[in-house]
Amino acid sequence: MPTDFGVPPTAEENRAQVEQRLQDARTGGAVPETLRVEFRGRPIHVEVIDMPVDQLYYNPATHRVSAQRAHDPLREQELAKDKWSDAGQSYLHHLLMAKPSDPHVRDPEFDKLMQSLQEFKQNEPGLISREGVIVNGNTRRAALKELGVQTIRVGVLPASCTWADIRSVELSLQLRPDRRREYSYINRLMAIEEQVKPGLPLAAIAKLFHTTTPALERDTWVLGQLHDLVKRSEHGQIKLRLMDFEDAQESFAELYRTYVKEKAKNKQKAVTLLEYRLAAIVLDFAKTDIRAIRTDFLEKYLEHRLPEGPWAITPEPAKAVPIPGLNRSVPAPSSETAMARTLTDSLLRAKATQKSGSAATPSEMAEANSSVTLMKHAFDESIEAAQDAIRKQKKRLAAPDRVIAAVDDLQQCVTDLVLARGNNSLDEGAFDDTLIALRQALAKVSVEASKSIQLPGEGLSWLREAVAGQR
Numbered sequence: 001m002p003t004d005f006g007v008p009p010t011a012e013e014n015r016a017q018v019e020q021r022l023q024d025a026r027t028g029g030a031v032p033e034t035l036r037v038e039f040r041g042r043p044i045h046v047e048v049i050d051m052p053v054d055q056l057y058y059n060p061a062t063h064r065v066s067a068q069r070a071h072d073p074l075r076e077q078e079l080a081k082d083k084w085s086d087a088g089q090s091y092l093h094h095l096l097m098a099k100p101s102d103p104h105v106r107d108p109e110f111d112k113l114m115q116s117l118q119e120f121k122q123n124e125p126g127l128i129s130r131e132g133v134i135v136n137g138n139t140r141r142a143a144l145k146e147l148g149v150q151t152i153r154v155g156v157l158p159a160s161c162t163w164a165d166i167r168s169v170e171l172s173l174q175l176r177p178d179r180r181r182e183y184s185y186i187n188r189l190m191a192i193e194e195q196v197k198p199g200l201p202l203a204a205i206a207k208l209f210h211t212t213t214p215a216l217e218r219d220t221w222v223l224g225q226l227h228d229l230v231k232r233s234e235h236g237q238i239k240l241r242l243m244d245f246e247d248a249q250e251s252f253a254e255l256y257r258t259y260v261k262e263k264a265k266n267k268q269k270a271v272t273l274l275e276y277r278l279a280a281i282v283l284d285f286a287k288t289d290i291r292a293i294r295t296d297f298l299e300k301y302l303e304h305r306l307p308e309g310p311w312a313i314t315p316e317p318a319k320a321v322p323i324p325g326l327n328r329s330v331p332a333p334s335s336e337t338a339m340a341r342t343l344t345d346s347l348l349r350a351k352a353t354q355k356s357g358s359a360a361t362p363s364e365m366a367e368a369n370s371s372v373t374l375m376k377h378a379f380d381e382s383i384e385a386a387q388d389a390i391r392k393q394k395k396r397l398a399a400p401d402r403v404i405a406a407v408d409d410l411q412q413c414v415t416d417l418v419l420a421r422g423n424n425s426l427d428e429g430a431f432d433d434t435l436i437a438l439r440q441a442l443a444k445v446s447v448e449a450s451k452s453i454q455l456p457g458e459g460l461s462w463l464r465e466a467v468a469g470q471r
Contacts, residue, residue, distance in 0.1 A: 001398065004162075005022075005060050005061060005083050005163060006083075007131045007133075008057045008084045008132055008133065008265055009084055009116055010055070011132065013129040014055065014056075014130065014131050014132030015130050015131060017051070017055070018049070018051070018128075018132075018156055020131045021049040021050065022047055022049060022156065024049075024469075025047060025048075025049055026047075029128065029249040030047070031219060032047050033047070033125070034046060034047055034048060034155070035048050035125050035127065035155035037045075037127065037155065037157075037172070037173065038167055038168075038173075039157070039158065039161075039169060039338065040165065040168075040292065040423070044158075046127070046155040046157060046158070047155065047156055048125045048153055048154065048155050048156075049153070049154065050151040050152070050153055050154075051128065051151060051152055051154050052150060052151060053131070053141060053144050053145055053149060053150060053151060053152050054145070054175070054376045055082060055132060056128060056132045056133070056152070056154075057089060057132055057133050057134065057144075058089055058092040058093065058096070058134055058138050058141070059134050059135060059138055059166065059170070059238055060083035060088070060092065061086075061163065061167055061170075062092075062138050062167065062170065063170065063171070063174070063183055063188075063190065063191040063194075064096065064138055064139065064174075064183060064187060064188050065092065065096060065187065066071075066186075066187045066190045066191070067100070067184070067186040067187050067190060067241070067242045067243040067246070067354035068100060068184075068187075068243050068246050068331065069091075069095065070096045070241040070242070070243060071098075071103040071241070071243065071384050072103075073093070073266050074267060075087070075091040078091065079091050079092065080324060081447040084439065092138070093142050093145070094108070095395070096138055096139050096142040097110045097142055097146070098110075100185075100186070100187070100246050101183030101184070101243065101246035101247050102362065103243075108141070110142070110143065111137065113140070114143045114146060114147060116266055116387070117140070117143050117144060117147060117149070122144070122153050123138065125137070125153040125154050125155050126138075126140055126141065126152060126153070126154040126155070127154060127155045127156075127169065127173065128154045128155070128157070129156075129157050129161050129166060130154060130156060130157070130159055130161070133166065133369060134154075135157065135166050135169050135173075135301065136169070136170055136173045137152070137154065138176065140152065148398065150395065150412055156236065157169065167194075171191060171195075172208070175208060175209050175210055184246060185246055185249040186226075186242050186243055186245065186246050188209075188219075189219055189222065189223040189226070189242075190218055190242070190340065191209075191221070192205065192209060192216065192220065192222070192223070195208065196220060197470055199246060200293045201204060202216050202217065203218050214454055214455055215455060218256045218257075218455055221256055222253070222255075222256060225252070225255075225278070226245055226252075227242075229245070229278065229282075230242060232345050232348050233345075233349055233351065233353070234352070235349050237359060238257070238349075238352050238353055238356045238359055238360060239336055239352050240348060240351060240352045240355065241355075244351075244355060245281075248281050250287050250458060251281050251286075251458065252281070253288040253455065253457060254287050254290070254457065255274070255277050255278070255281070255290075255292070257453075257456070258277070259273070259274050260346075261342065262295070263346060266295075267293045268337060271312075271337050272295070272298075272336050272337045273294065273295050273322040274341050275337065275340035275341050275344045276293050276297050276298065276302070276340055276343075276344075277290050277338075277344070278344050279343055279344045279347050279375075279377055281292055281380070282344065282347045282351050282384070283347065283372070283379055284349060284375050285379065285383065287334075289383050290383075290389075292383045292386040292387045293386065294386070295382065297382065297386060298336060298339075298388070300318040300385075300389075301381070301382035301383075301385045301386050302306070302382040305378040305381050305382050306343075306378055307374040307375070307377075307378060308467075343375075346371065347372070347375055349368075350367075350368040350371040350372050351368075351372060353365060353367075353368035354368050354372060375462045399449075442463065442466070442467055443467045445463065446460075446463045446464050446467045448465065449463070
């Protein structure tokens with residue numbers, strides 16, 4: 001990614017107008033409004049003014065739509081050619097309004113922002129460079145533009161602001177814990193990658209992103225997997241895009257935890273398991289279904305259900321791979337691992353064809369649709385069989401089962417409360433005492449689960465926050 005995009009064609013005009021409005025704000029008699037921002041490692045207060053909405057430019061380096069720019073290659077080409085042209089800025093405007101996982105669709109969150117701005121006006125100012133580039137507030141500017149509002153309140157960065165400053169300030173503002181609209185999953189990963197590449201220590205990046213070093217290690221691993229999947233999907237001019245995995249955040253988080261745990265036992269089996277679970281993610285299975293895919297998945301469930309196709313060809317027996325320049329060799333991947341990778345590669349290419357639109361011929365599209373449908377059916381039956389076997393193997397209640405039982409009891413409790421309200425029979429004191437006991441029990445569950453799970457999922461994260469809020 002270029003480090004310097006230059007300035008818009010109206011930069012001089014914008015500088016003059018910014019200076020004039022800053023002077024007007026200082027001499028108007030009222031105390032000028034200011035905005036606190038982190039600039040070059042220290043907090044500063046910048047003055048806030050009104051600027052014409054149509055005179056400002058979207059930031060071509062914004063992390064808000066980094067992944068989505070691959071949505072339309074032709075419009076992306078126009079944007080790359082001239083960041084400030086009407087065509088390039090129009091494309092950014094479209095992406096800022098669009099749903100991150102599917103830019104063909106308008107984002108409901110954008111409509112909520114528009115409604116809020118229409119009803120309550122602009123509560124927080126955006127932020128611009130003196131040349132008129134929006135550093136923070138790109139989405140707000142898009143919403144105001146759609147509403148036909150003529151001006152936008154913005155803070156003004158110092159005249160010495162560089163593109164490095166713009167990127168740094170944008171991240172510091174967007175990653176605050178009180179931010180209203182988070183980066184999409186993939187865009188956040190790409191923003192992390194941008195900080196990792198120059199060699200910034202993980203601890204410093206974790207602090208910037210309000211996360212932990214283990215979570216950051218997971219995120220960089222996931223992005224590495226995503227880049228690999230995109231590369232493996234490429235055939236001809238067709239390939240998947242990072243944004244195609246936008247809705248798989250929880251599945252990849254769980255995949256990382258499972259892979260690390262299995263790798264400590266047997267690296268070869270962990271890699272094979274990784275491939276089958278990646279295939280299930282490509283086929284859009286829910287994470288609860290993917291859990292049923294274990295190291296024996298092929299042998300016990302999938303092998304005899306596989307349809308005819310390139311994935312059904314069993315590779316030659318593995319041979320040792322010599323290391324150039326050394327009189328030694330290392331074991332090649334097992335035949336099952338090679339087969340699993342072949343299967344995933346075939347699925348990736350078929351999925352890329354499905355998403356390519358007019359780039360694929362009708363026959364290529366029909367073949368891809370058939371392949372994905374057949375593999376989806378094979379995995380569906382195999383996962384169902386694996387889940388059934390797992391249920392039958394359970395001879396005692398594990399921790400998740402006890403939580404499920406507790407959930408059933410709580411759902412029955414809702415019914416009991418309704419009945420008690422009808423006949424006024426609820427013992428309120430006793431009920432309150434049991435809620436206190438429930439709170440204490442949940443606190444203990446949170447503590448013990450946190451000791452066992454280093455990278456919490458959505459459920460444990462909720463429990464920790466709920467318990468912490470009651471202390």
